[in-house]
Amino acid sequence: MASARRCTTMATNKLIMFVVMLVVLQRVRSDDSPCDFPAIFNLGDSYSDTGAFPALFPAVQPPYGRTFFGMPAGRQSDGRLTIDFMAQSLGLRYLNAYLDSLGSNFTQGANFASAAGTIRRVNGSLWTSGYSPISLDVQIWQFQQFINRSQFVYNNIGGVYREILPKPEHLVSKALYTFDIGANDLAMGYLDNMTTEQVEAYVPDLMERLASAIQTVYDLGGRYFWVHNTGTLGCLPYALAYRPDLATEKDSAGCSVALNAGPRFFNARLKETVARLRVALPEAAFTYVDVYTAMYRLMSEAKKIGFGDPLRVCCGYGGGEYNFDKDIGCGVKVEVNGTVMEGKSCEDPSRSVSWDGVHLTEAAYKFIFDQIVEGALSDPPVPLRRACQTKGQ
Ligand SMILES: *[C@@H]1O[C@H](CO)[C@@H](O)[C@H](O)[C@H]1NC(C)=O
Ligand SMILES: *[C@@H]1O[C@H](CO)[C@@H](O)[C@H](O)[C@H]1NC(C)=O
Ligand SMILES: *[C@@H]1O[C@H](CO)[C@@H](O)[C@H](O)[C@H]1NC(C)=O
Ligand SMILES: *[C@@H]1O[C@H](CO)[C@@H](O)[C@H](O)[C@H]1NC(C)=O
Ligand SMILES: *[C@@H]1O[C@H](CO)[C@@H](O)[C@H](O)[C@H]1NC(C)=O
Numbered sequence: 001m002a003s004a005r006r007c008t009t010m011a012t013n014k015l016i017m018f019v020v021m022l023v024v025l026q027r028v029r030s031d032d033s034p035c036d037f038p039a040i041f042n043l044g045d046s047y048s049d050t051g052a053f054p055a056l057f058p059a060v061q062p063p064y065g066r067t068f069f070g071m072p073a074g075r076q077s078d079g080r081l082t083i084d085f086m087a088q089s090l091g092l093r094y095l096n097a098y099l100d101s102l103g104s105n106f107t108q109g110a111n112f113a114s115a116a117g118t119i120r121r122v123n124g125s126l127w128t129s130g131y132s133p134i135s136l137d138v139q140i141w142q143f144q145q146f147i148n149r150s151q152f153v154y155n156n157i158g159g160v161y162r163e164i165l166p167k168p169e170h171l172v173s174k175a176l177y178t179f180d181i182g183a184n185d186l187a188m189g190y191l192d193n194m195t196t197e198q199v200e201a202y203v204p205d206l207m208e209r210l211a212s213a214i215q216t217v218y219d220l221g222g223r224y225f226w227v228h229n230t231g232t233l234g235c236l237p238y239a240l241a242y243r244p245d246l247a248t249e250k251d252s253a254g255c256s257v258a259l260n261a262g263p264r265f266f267n268a269r270l271k272e273t274v275a276r277l278r279v280a281l282p283e284a285a286f287t288y289v290d291v292y293t294a295m296y297r298l299m300s301e302a303k304k305i306g307f308g309d310p311l312r313v314c315c316g317y318g319g320g321e322y323n324f325d326k327d328i329g330c331g332v333k334v335e336v337n338g339t340v341m342e343g344k345s346c347e348d349p350s351r352s353v354s355w356d357g358v359h360l361t362e363a364a365y366k367f368i369f370d371q372i373v374e375g376a377l378s379d380p381p382v383p384l385r386r387a388c389q390t391k392g393q
Contacts, residue, residue, distance in 0.1 A: 035388035046115035079362025234259030
Protein backbone atom coordinates (compact mmCIF):
# COMPACT_ATOMS: atom_id res chain seq x y z
CA MET A 1 0.00 0.00 0.00
CA ALA A 2 2.62 2.43 1.19
CA SER A 3 4.80 1.63 -1.75
CA ALA A 4 1.88 1.83 -4.17
CA ARG A 5 1.04 5.25 -2.81
CA ARG A 6 4.66 6.30 -3.16
CA CYS A 7 4.55 5.15 -6.73
CA THR A 8 1.45 7.19 -7.39
CA THR A 9 3.00 10.20 -5.68
CA MET A 10 6.13 9.80 -7.78
CA ALA A 11 4.07 9.49 -10.91
CA THR A 12 2.12 12.60 -9.93
CA ASN A 13 5.35 14.42 -9.17
CA LYS A 14 6.73 13.39 -12.55
CA LEU A 15 3.59 14.57 -14.26
CA ILE A 16 3.76 17.91 -12.43
CA MET A 17 7.45 18.22 -13.36
CA PHE A 18 6.60 17.44 -16.96
CA VAL A 19 3.86 20.08 -17.04
CA VAL A 20 6.15 22.62 -15.39
CA MET A 21 8.86 21.84 -17.95
CA LEU A 22 6.39 22.25 -20.79
CA VAL A 23 5.26 25.60 -19.44
CA VAL A 24 8.88 26.72 -18.99
CA LEU A 25 9.82 25.57 -22.48
CA GLN A 26 6.79 27.27 -23.94
CA ARG A 27 7.70 30.50 -22.18
CA VAL A 28 11.31 30.33 -23.31
CA ARG A 29 10.16 29.66 -26.83
CA SER A 30 7.65 32.51 -26.95
CA ASP A 31 10.12 34.92 -25.29
CA ASP A 32 12.66 33.93 -27.87
CA SER A 33 10.34 33.97 -30.87
CA PRO A 34 12.16 35.69 -33.68
CA CYS A 35 10.63 38.80 -35.16
CA ASP A 36 10.73 37.44 -38.70
CA PHE A 37 11.72 40.78 -40.15
CA PRO A 38 10.79 40.57 -43.84
CA ALA A 39 13.31 43.28 -44.73
CA ILE A 40 16.03 45.60 -43.49
CA PHE A 41 16.27 49.24 -44.52
CA ASN A 42 19.65 50.65 -43.62
CA LEU A 43 20.76 54.28 -43.44
CA GLY A 44 24.36 55.20 -42.87
CA ASP A 45 27.86 55.86 -44.17
CA SER A 46 30.77 53.79 -45.46
CA TYR A 47 30.63 51.47 -42.47
CA SER A 48 27.45 50.06 -43.98
CA ASP A 49 27.42 51.20 -47.64
CA THR A 50 27.06 48.15 -49.88
CA GLY A 51 27.27 49.98 -53.20
CA ALA A 52 25.63 53.40 -53.27
CA PHE A 53 28.80 55.42 -53.49
CA PRO A 54 30.36 53.50 -56.39
CA ALA A 55 26.98 53.58 -58.18
CA LEU A 56 27.45 57.37 -58.41
CA PHE A 57 31.15 58.04 -58.15
CA PRO A 58 34.36 56.30 -59.22
CA ALA A 59 34.16 52.56 -58.69
CA VAL A 60 35.83 50.86 -55.78
CA GLN A 61 39.06 49.34 -57.08
CA PRO A 62 40.84 46.09 -56.28
CA PRO A 63 42.05 44.91 -53.80
CA TYR A 64 38.77 45.98 -52.16
CA GLY A 65 36.48 42.94 -51.89
CA ARG A 66 39.29 40.41 -52.30
CA THR A 67 38.53 38.33 -49.20
CA PHE A 68 34.89 37.42 -49.64
CA PHE A 69 33.60 38.56 -53.00
CA GLY A 70 36.83 38.03 -54.92
CA MET A 71 36.29 41.43 -56.57
CA PRO A 72 35.23 44.93 -55.55
CA ALA A 73 31.68 44.67 -54.24
CA GLY A 74 30.78 48.28 -53.50
CA ARG A 75 32.02 47.95 -49.94
CA GLN A 76 34.90 49.89 -48.41
CA SER A 77 36.53 46.74 -47.06
CA ASP A 78 38.18 43.52 -48.13
CA GLY A 79 34.89 41.69 -47.59
CA ARG A 80 31.61 41.83 -45.73
CA LEU A 81 30.51 44.54 -43.32
CA THR A 82 28.64 44.33 -40.02
CA ILE A 83 25.34 44.96 -41.88
CA ASP A 84 26.05 41.94 -44.10
CA PHE A 85 26.52 39.67 -41.09
CA MET A 86 23.36 41.14 -39.58
CA ALA A 87 21.29 40.41 -42.69
CA GLN A 88 22.73 36.92 -42.94
CA SER A 89 21.97 36.14 -39.30
CA LEU A 90 18.32 37.11 -39.86
CA GLY A 91 18.14 34.81 -42.88
CA LEU A 92 17.98 37.73 -45.30
CA ARG A 93 19.94 38.48 -48.46
CA TYR A 94 22.86 40.88 -48.37
CA LEU A 95 21.36 44.31 -48.95
CA ASN A 96 21.72 45.92 -52.34
CA ALA A 97 22.20 49.65 -52.56
CA TYR A 98 19.01 51.46 -53.57
CA LEU A 99 21.02 53.42 -56.15
CA ASP A 100 22.53 50.32 -57.72
CA SER A 101 20.32 49.76 -60.74
CA LEU A 102 22.10 46.70 -62.12
CA GLY A 103 21.31 43.23 -60.84
CA SER A 104 19.85 44.41 -57.56
CA ASN A 105 17.25 42.41 -55.69
CA PHE A 106 15.29 44.37 -53.11
CA THR A 107 12.86 41.66 -52.01
CA GLN A 108 14.32 41.72 -48.50
CA GLY A 109 15.24 45.36 -48.14
CA ALA A 110 17.42 48.10 -49.47
CA ASN A 111 20.46 50.02 -48.35
CA PHE A 112 20.48 53.82 -48.48
CA ALA A 113 23.86 54.25 -46.78
CA SER A 114 26.52 56.16 -48.68
CA ALA A 115 30.24 56.18 -48.11
CA ALA A 116 31.36 59.64 -46.97
CA GLY A 117 27.76 60.26 -45.88
CA THR A 118 26.88 62.59 -43.03
CA ILE A 119 23.92 63.50 -40.85
CA ARG A 120 24.22 67.19 -41.72
CA ARG A 121 23.98 68.47 -45.25
CA VAL A 122 27.34 69.13 -46.78
CA ASN A 123 28.37 72.48 -48.24
CA GLY A 124 29.94 71.93 -51.64
CA SER A 125 30.24 68.92 -53.89
CA LEU A 126 32.18 65.75 -53.22
CA TRP A 127 35.08 67.30 -55.12
CA THR A 128 35.36 70.33 -52.86
CA SER A 129 34.15 68.96 -49.53
CA GLY A 130 35.26 65.34 -49.74
CA TYR A 131 31.85 64.28 -48.37
CA SER A 132 28.94 62.58 -50.10
CA PRO A 133 25.87 64.55 -51.20
CA ILE A 134 23.81 61.57 -49.95
CA SER A 135 23.38 62.91 -46.43
CA LEU A 136 20.82 61.46 -44.02
CA ASP A 137 17.94 63.66 -45.25
CA VAL A 138 18.60 62.54 -48.83
CA GLN A 139 18.66 58.91 -47.69
CA ILE A 140 15.26 59.45 -46.06
CA TRP A 141 13.85 60.89 -49.31
CA GLN A 142 15.22 57.90 -51.15
CA PHE A 143 13.51 55.61 -48.65
CA GLN A 144 10.18 57.39 -49.18
CA GLN A 145 10.66 57.13 -52.91
CA PHE A 146 11.54 53.46 -52.59
CA ILE A 147 8.38 52.66 -50.65
CA ASN A 148 6.12 54.63 -52.98
CA ARG A 149 7.64 53.45 -56.22
CA SER A 150 8.18 49.83 -55.26
CA GLN A 151 4.55 49.50 -54.13
CA PHE A 152 3.33 51.06 -57.33
CA VAL A 153 5.54 48.93 -59.55
CA TYR A 154 4.82 45.72 -57.63
CA ASN A 155 1.08 46.22 -57.85
CA ASN A 156 0.70 47.86 -61.26
CA ILE A 157 3.52 46.52 -63.40
CA GLY A 158 4.20 43.19 -61.70
CA GLY A 159 5.94 40.61 -63.85
CA VAL A 160 9.66 40.36 -63.23
CA TYR A 161 9.47 43.18 -60.70
CA ARG A 162 7.65 40.88 -58.29
CA GLU A 163 10.85 38.84 -58.17
CA ILE A 164 13.04 41.76 -57.22
CA LEU A 165 10.77 44.02 -55.15
CA PRO A 166 9.39 43.41 -51.68
CA LYS A 167 5.77 42.41 -51.10
CA PRO A 168 4.07 45.67 -50.11
CA GLU A 169 1.82 44.22 -47.36
CA HIS A 170 3.11 45.04 -43.89
CA LEU A 171 6.50 45.83 -45.35
CA VAL A 172 6.96 49.23 -43.76
CA SER A 173 5.64 48.27 -40.33
CA LYS A 174 7.37 44.90 -40.08
CA ALA A 175 10.81 45.84 -41.43
CA LEU A 176 13.85 46.55 -39.30
CA TYR A 177 15.35 50.05 -39.67
CA THR A 178 19.05 50.21 -38.95
CA PHE A 179 21.00 53.44 -38.52
CA ASP A 180 24.78 53.78 -38.48
CA ILE A 181 25.72 57.37 -39.16
CA GLY A 182 27.55 60.31 -37.57
CA ALA A 183 31.17 59.18 -37.84
CA ASN A 184 31.83 61.52 -40.77
CA ASP A 185 30.15 64.47 -39.09
CA LEU A 186 32.66 64.14 -36.26
CA ALA A 187 35.62 63.45 -38.55
CA MET A 188 34.69 66.51 -40.63
CA GLY A 189 35.25 68.81 -37.66
CA TYR A 190 38.45 67.17 -36.54
CA LEU A 191 39.90 67.12 -40.06
CA ASP A 192 39.04 70.81 -40.23
CA ASN A 193 41.37 71.35 -37.26
CA MET A 194 38.55 71.91 -34.79
CA THR A 195 38.98 71.26 -31.09
CA THR A 196 36.84 68.66 -29.34
CA GLU A 197 34.80 71.52 -27.81
CA GLN A 198 34.09 72.90 -31.28
CA VAL A 199 33.02 69.47 -32.49
CA GLU A 200 30.82 68.93 -29.46
CA ALA A 201 29.11 72.25 -30.10
CA TYR A 202 27.34 70.92 -33.21
CA VAL A 203 26.41 67.51 -31.79
CA PRO A 204 22.97 68.77 -30.61
CA ASP A 205 22.25 69.75 -34.23
CA LEU A 206 23.23 66.23 -35.34
CA MET A 207 20.86 64.75 -32.75
CA GLU A 208 17.97 66.91 -33.91
CA ARG A 209 18.46 65.81 -37.49
CA LEU A 210 18.83 62.15 -36.61
CA ALA A 211 15.70 62.27 -34.42
CA SER A 212 13.79 63.95 -37.22
CA ALA A 213 14.87 61.24 -39.70
CA ILE A 214 13.65 58.54 -37.31
CA GLN A 215 10.42 60.46 -36.76
CA THR A 216 9.84 60.52 -40.53
CA VAL A 217 10.27 56.75 -40.79
CA TYR A 218 7.91 56.35 -37.82
CA ASP A 219 5.32 58.61 -39.46
CA LEU A 220 5.49 56.43 -42.56
CA GLY A 221 4.78 53.38 -40.38
CA GLY A 222 8.23 52.11 -39.37
CA ARG A 223 8.32 50.59 -35.87
CA TYR A 224 11.54 48.67 -35.27
CA PHE A 225 14.69 50.74 -34.91
CA TRP A 226 18.22 49.47 -34.33
CA VAL A 227 20.61 52.37 -33.81
CA HIS A 228 24.39 51.94 -33.81
CA ASN A 229 26.43 54.47 -31.92
CA THR A 230 29.65 55.74 -33.46
CA GLY A 231 33.03 54.03 -33.32
CA THR A 232 36.47 54.80 -32.02
CA LEU A 233 37.64 57.58 -34.32
CA GLY A 234 40.69 58.05 -32.10
CA CYS A 235 41.84 54.51 -32.88
CA LEU A 236 41.76 54.97 -36.66
CA PRO A 237 45.08 55.53 -38.46
CA TYR A 238 43.70 58.21 -40.78
CA ALA A 239 42.45 60.35 -37.92
CA LEU A 240 45.75 59.94 -36.10
CA ALA A 241 47.65 60.83 -39.27
CA TYR A 242 45.52 63.94 -39.97
CA ARG A 243 45.68 65.21 -36.40
CA PRO A 244 49.19 64.43 -35.13
CA ASP A 245 48.68 67.26 -32.63
CA LEU A 246 45.81 65.28 -31.06
CA ALA A 247 47.66 61.96 -31.32
CA THR A 248 50.28 62.88 -28.76
CA GLU A 249 48.19 61.83 -25.79
CA LYS A 250 47.38 58.15 -26.31
CA ASP A 251 45.68 55.66 -24.05
CA SER A 252 46.94 52.13 -23.34
CA ALA A 253 45.38 50.87 -26.61
CA GLY A 254 47.32 53.48 -28.61
CA CYS A 255 44.18 55.51 -29.33
CA SER A 256 44.03 59.30 -29.19
CA VAL A 257 42.19 60.39 -26.07
CA ALA A 258 41.12 63.67 -27.70
CA LEU A 259 39.89 62.07 -30.94
CA ASN A 260 37.80 59.61 -28.96
CA ALA A 261 36.31 62.36 -26.80
CA GLY A 262 34.06 63.61 -29.64
CA PRO A 263 32.62 60.15 -30.37
CA ARG A 264 32.06 59.50 -26.65
CA PHE A 265 30.20 62.80 -26.30
CA PHE A 266 28.17 62.03 -29.44
CA ASN A 267 27.28 58.57 -28.07
CA ALA A 268 26.12 59.89 -24.71
CA ARG A 269 23.82 62.36 -26.51
CA LEU A 270 22.66 59.62 -28.88
CA LYS A 271 21.68 57.37 -25.99
CA GLU A 272 19.64 60.24 -24.52
CA THR A 273 18.08 60.96 -27.89
CA VAL A 274 16.99 57.33 -28.29
CA ALA A 275 15.56 57.41 -24.75
CA ARG A 276 13.60 60.55 -25.66
CA LEU A 277 12.31 58.96 -28.85
CA ARG A 278 11.14 55.91 -26.88
CA VAL A 279 8.88 58.20 -24.87
CA ALA A 280 7.76 60.31 -27.83
CA LEU A 281 7.07 57.32 -30.10
CA PRO A 282 5.55 54.70 -27.79
CA GLU A 283 4.51 52.38 -30.61
CA ALA A 284 8.13 51.92 -31.66
CA ALA A 285 10.79 49.50 -30.41
CA PHE A 286 14.26 51.01 -30.13
CA THR A 287 17.55 49.25 -29.59
CA TYR A 288 20.61 51.41 -28.92
CA VAL A 289 23.73 49.45 -29.82
CA ASP A 290 27.10 50.30 -28.31
CA VAL A 291 29.37 49.63 -31.28
CA TYR A 292 31.97 51.94 -29.71
CA THR A 293 32.59 49.48 -26.89
CA ALA A 294 32.80 46.53 -29.29
CA MET A 295 35.30 48.43 -31.43
CA TYR A 296 37.32 49.62 -28.47
CA ARG A 297 37.49 46.05 -27.20
CA LEU A 298 38.81 45.04 -30.59
CA MET A 299 41.45 47.76 -30.50
CA SER A 300 42.59 47.18 -26.93
CA GLU A 301 42.56 43.37 -27.04
CA ALA A 302 43.56 42.89 -30.69
CA LYS A 303 46.61 40.76 -29.99
CA LYS A 304 44.76 38.58 -27.47
CA ILE A 305 41.96 38.02 -30.01
CA GLY A 306 44.44 37.00 -32.70
CA PHE A 307 44.94 40.19 -34.69
CA GLY A 308 48.15 42.10 -35.35
CA ASP A 309 48.75 45.76 -34.46
CA PRO A 310 45.28 47.38 -34.83
CA LEU A 311 46.82 50.72 -35.80
CA ARG A 312 48.77 49.24 -38.69
CA VAL A 313 46.90 49.49 -41.98
CA CYS A 314 46.66 46.30 -44.04
CA CYS A 315 46.09 47.95 -47.40
CA GLY A 316 48.19 51.08 -47.40
CA TYR A 317 51.54 52.52 -48.29
CA GLY A 318 54.58 54.01 -46.68
CA GLY A 319 55.36 51.74 -43.75
CA GLY A 320 56.07 53.58 -40.53
CA GLU A 321 53.81 53.52 -37.53
CA TYR A 322 50.51 53.20 -39.44
CA ASN A 323 51.48 52.20 -43.01
CA PHE A 324 49.08 54.97 -44.07
CA ASP A 325 49.63 57.67 -46.68
CA LYS A 326 46.92 60.28 -47.38
CA ASP A 327 47.87 60.44 -51.07
CA ILE A 328 48.51 56.78 -51.75
CA GLY A 329 45.48 54.99 -50.40
CA CYS A 330 44.48 51.38 -50.77
CA GLY A 331 44.34 50.42 -54.45
CA VAL A 332 45.99 53.67 -55.57
CA LYS A 333 49.04 53.52 -57.80
CA VAL A 334 51.19 56.60 -58.38
CA GLU A 335 54.28 56.81 -60.54
CA VAL A 336 56.77 59.60 -59.88
CA ASN A 337 60.00 59.82 -61.83
CA GLY A 338 59.85 56.13 -62.69
CA THR A 339 59.21 55.05 -59.13
CA VAL A 340 55.89 53.25 -58.61
CA MET A 341 54.15 53.76 -55.28
CA GLU A 342 51.14 51.55 -54.65
CA GLY A 343 48.70 50.98 -51.79
CA LYS A 344 48.72 47.19 -51.67
CA SER A 345 46.97 44.68 -49.45
CA CYS A 346 48.87 42.82 -46.79
CA GLU A 347 49.19 39.03 -47.16
CA ASP A 348 46.48 38.07 -44.70
CA PRO A 349 43.76 40.69 -44.06
CA SER A 350 42.05 38.30 -41.63
CA ARG A 351 44.78 39.14 -39.13
CA SER A 352 44.39 42.91 -39.56
CA VAL A 353 41.90 45.22 -37.87
CA SER A 354 42.39 48.26 -40.12
CA TRP A 355 41.80 47.62 -43.80
CA ASP A 356 42.64 51.00 -45.35
CA GLY A 357 43.17 53.34 -42.41
CA VAL A 358 39.54 54.51 -42.34
CA HIS A 359 37.62 51.25 -42.62
CA LEU A 360 38.00 47.87 -41.00
CA THR A 361 38.60 44.42 -42.43
CA GLU A 362 35.88 41.83 -42.78
CA ALA A 363 37.43 39.97 -39.84
CA ALA A 364 37.14 43.09 -37.67
CA TYR A 365 33.52 43.70 -38.73
CA LYS A 366 32.76 40.05 -37.94
CA PHE A 367 34.23 40.53 -34.46
CA ILE A 368 32.01 43.59 -33.92
CA PHE A 369 28.97 41.70 -35.20
CA ASP A 370 29.67 38.82 -32.79
CA GLN A 371 29.90 41.32 -29.93
CA ILE A 372 26.54 42.98 -30.67
CA VAL A 373 24.29 40.30 -32.16
CA GLU A 374 23.15 38.75 -28.87
CA GLY A 375 22.42 42.10 -27.24
CA ALA A 376 25.29 42.17 -24.73
CA LEU A 377 26.10 45.77 -25.72
CA SER A 378 22.55 46.91 -26.37
CA ASP A 379 20.05 48.98 -24.46
CA PRO A 380 17.80 47.13 -23.79
CA PRO A 381 19.98 43.98 -23.91
CA VAL A 382 17.96 42.14 -26.53
CA PRO A 383 19.37 40.09 -29.43
CA LEU A 384 19.09 41.36 -32.99
CA ARG A 385 16.52 38.70 -33.91
CA ARG A 386 14.29 39.99 -31.08
CA ALA A 387 14.69 43.70 -31.78
CA CYS A 388 10.93 43.96 -32.43
CA GLN A 389 10.21 43.11 -28.78
CA THR A 390 11.78 46.13 -27.08
CA LYS A 391 8.67 48.32 -27.20
CA GLY A 392 8.33 50.36 -24.03
CA GLN A 393 11.65 49.11 -22.62
C1 LIG B 1 27.20 74.97 -44.31
O1 LIG B 1 27.13 76.37 -44.36
C2 LIG B 1 26.14 76.93 -43.50
C3 LIG B 1 26.07 78.42 -43.78
O2 LIG B 1 27.34 78.99 -43.67
C4 LIG B 1 26.50 76.62 -42.05
O3 LIG B 1 25.51 77.14 -41.19
C5 LIG B 1 26.59 75.10 -41.88
O4 LIG B 1 27.02 74.79 -40.57
C6 LIG B 1 27.56 74.51 -42.88
N1 LIG B 1 27.49 73.05 -42.82
C7 LIG B 1 28.52 72.29 -42.49
C8 LIG B 1 28.31 70.85 -42.49
O5 LIG B 1 29.62 72.75 -42.24
C1 LIG C 1 4.24 58.77 -51.40
O1 LIG C 1 2.85 58.59 -51.58
C2 LIG C 1 2.06 59.28 -50.65
C3 LIG C 1 0.63 58.88 -50.85
O2 LIG C 1 0.33 58.67 -52.20
C4 LIG C 1 2.29 60.78 -50.82
O3 LIG C 1 1.55 61.47 -49.86
C5 LIG C 1 3.75 61.08 -50.63
O4 LIG C 1 4.00 62.43 -50.88
C6 LIG C 1 4.61 60.24 -51.55
N1 LIG C 1 5.99 60.47 -51.22
C7 LIG C 1 6.92 60.63 -52.15
C8 LIG C 1 8.31 60.80 -51.68
O5 LIG C 1 6.68 60.60 -53.34
C1 LIG D 1 15.43 37.84 -55.17
O1 LIG D 1 15.64 37.36 -53.88
C2 LIG D 1 14.61 36.51 -53.41
C3 LIG D 1 14.93 36.18 -51.94
O2 LIG D 1 16.22 35.69 -51.82
C4 LIG D 1 14.53 35.28 -54.29
O3 LIG D 1 13.49 34.45 -53.84
C5 LIG D 1 14.28 35.74 -55.72
O4 LIG D 1 14.29 34.61 -56.57
C6 LIG D 1 15.35 36.70 -56.15
N1 LIG D 1 14.99 37.21 -57.48
C7 LIG D 1 15.71 37.01 -58.55
C8 LIG D 1 15.21 37.61 -59.81
O5 LIG D 1 16.75 36.37 -58.52
C1 LIG E 1 45.14 71.90 -40.20
O1 LIG E 1 46.39 72.23 -39.64
C2 LIG E 1 47.50 71.67 -40.31
C3 LIG E 1 48.75 71.99 -39.49
O2 LIG E 1 48.76 73.32 -39.10
C4 LIG E 1 47.55 72.23 -41.73
O3 LIG E 1 48.64 71.67 -42.43
C5 LIG E 1 46.26 71.87 -42.43
O4 LIG E 1 46.23 72.45 -43.72
C6 LIG E 1 45.05 72.37 -41.64
N1 LIG E 1 43.84 71.84 -42.27
C7 LIG E 1 42.78 72.59 -42.55
C8 LIG E 1 41.61 71.91 -43.21
O5 LIG E 1 42.73 73.77 -42.29
C1 LIG F 1 60.96 64.18 -60.03
O1 LIG F 1 61.94 64.72 -60.86
C2 LIG F 1 61.92 66.16 -60.98
C3 LIG F 1 62.96 66.57 -62.03
O2 LIG F 1 64.13 65.87 -61.83
C4 LIG F 1 62.17 66.78 -59.61
O3 LIG F 1 62.08 68.18 -59.72
C5 LIG F 1 61.12 66.29 -58.64
O4 LIG F 1 61.39 66.77 -57.33
C6 LIG F 1 61.11 64.75 -58.60
N1 LIG F 1 60.03 64.33 -57.78
C7 LIG F 1 60.15 63.45 -56.79
C8 LIG F 1 58.91 63.15 -55.99
O5 LIG F 1 61.18 62.89 -56.52
